Amino acid sequence: MTSKNLKDPNLAARTNGRNLIAIASGKGGVGKTWLSITLAHALAKTGERVLLFDGDLGLANLDIQLGLMPKHDLGSVISGRLTLNQAVFTFDDGGFDIIAGRSGSGGLANIAPSRLQMLSDDLVLLAAGYDRVVLDLGAGVERTVRQLTHNVGTCFVVATDEPTSLTDAYAFIKLTHMERPTAAIKIIINAANSTREGERTYNTLLKACEGFLKFAPPLMGVVRRDGKVRDTIRAQSPILTRFPNSEAAADVQSIAKKITEN
Template sequence: MTATPVPTLAPRPTQRAKGRNVLAVASGKGGVGKTWFSITLTHALARANQRVLLFDGDLGLANVDIQLGLMPKYDLGSVVTGRLTLNQAAVNYPEGGFDVIAGRSGSGSLANIPLSRLQLLGDDLNLLACAYDRVVLDLGAGVEKTVRALSNNAGTILVVTTDEPTSLTDAYAFIKVTLMERPGTDIRVVVNMANSTREGERIYNTLLKACEGFLKSSPPLAGVIRRDLKVREAIRNQSPLLTRSPNSEAAADVEAIVDKLLGGR
């Protein structure tokens, strides 16, 4: 699918506090379904009548466009080099009803950009966010400086984990580093690929106990997403789950997360 540029967006009259409407999706390690969740979360927000932008902030291994089957004319690389503004790099994804700023797929060239350039990119993102109800920021895995710098622009961080011990350990590490740098950050936990809702809650409680015991922090559970073969089918077919299998269990679980998020607006 060839993406089309989005018309210039003027910020809405009501200016939001920095990052308040930016949802960053993070994980301690790769392979936990973070990008898939970012896409599905964005789609669910759009279906809830939110004006949404999906920003591929995985500067090392961007793949939002691949999962969506997009062939964007512009990407984040053009913004970093100064050839385009962030707004000019946004393209519309009609099938999902949301906008996308793609990363540079198959290239690690953005992973080592200077911290000062990242901060400018974050400032631009916060300005652009004023034109949307929500911005979903798909971060790279890990706790590298690029990930931390971009996460600083988010009002809420959703940390995705699974039942794998390494996933839980790395999710804890991300929470620890974030709270050390930004005490009081609104961090919430998403358990993905759980065998059942109850099992997902058990996995969350394992992480919660570690956070309470060592960090004196109690990040709430944003939601549990059950393991669902329909997810793999959607990714393989480069189609959003809510388009291909809107009645699947995983789709319902993500929509429940959105209901909870929008409950607090």
């Protein structure tokens, strides 16, 4: 994507990261990357200009899930060989842009705080040329993960009904809320047996947040467990392309609709 907006500091100042959505989780294995891809695709289908950013600096895998072999990735940006804008490429099948991480390498996880801050600031400038930017963050509560959330407008915390997922999601919410009390944190329950079961899982997490943090992050949505999700990951194809009428696809599209209507 090329746009004059990418070089317009006035527009960047007005946007100021409000159109950045971070997708986070306390632990791995909750479907965060799949959700990031599907949400970016769903937003693009509404007509928005969307950028999907692989912010998992330790175990980047957006390109793997989509079966892509990008010419450039985030490693080239951090090393100074490319600007962030030069690392952007278009995923034609989904109608959105991507900045890939360096898959198969954990080297970026040890990036210096000052360089990470520069990357975060550059992303805010780049975001001015898009309607929405979705950041697929690494799992956990490490410094690199939390620092990338500092400039985002909204942070979606993804959890499942597994006790370890809820415990780690709570830990992420606690640290993020302590560091940024005004941060817009919302919850997405993934792989729920039903919408009602997902709401029960959310209420468990909500009670912990209200009881210990005096903070009530709202529920953004529930994504039902769907065997077609695994099929699409194996096929390295987006679910909205392969199974657009599946339950999981419909649930993510509902979340995207909420985002665009706000």
